[in-house]
Amino acid sequence: xxxxxxxxxxxxxxxxxxxxxxxxxxxxxxxxxxxxxxxxxxxxxxxxxxxxxxxxxxxxxxxxxxxxxxxxxxxxxxxxx
Numbered sequence: 633x634x635x636x637x638x639x640x641x642x643x644x645x646x647x648x649x650x651x652x653x654x655x656x657x658x659x660x661x662x663x664x665x666x667x668x669x670x671x672x673x674x675x676x677x678x679x680x681x682x683x684x685x686x687x688x689x690x691x692x693x694x695x696x697x698x699x700x701x702x703x704x705x706x707x708x709x710x711x712x713x
Contacts, residue, residue, distance in 0.1 A: 641708035
């Protein structure tokens with residue numbers, strides 16, 4: 633039970649990858665994204681890209697790869713609580 637917190641960040645990563653794949657394909661496992669136009673999907677993808685740029689890009693450019701890795705690790709760890 634104690635090691636479950638260590639596996640949650642991997643689950644979070646799989647969810648993010650699955651969301652991106654569903655946006656590109658226009659459907660997710662077992663369901664289509666009815667009503668979502670190409671513009672809606674593009675806006676959601678742009679939001680995900682902006683989120684990733686803020687999470688990784690800003691610390692990477694300002695403080696280097698160590699700060700970016702620490703920020704990503706902290707972000708994923710706080711998702712587990």
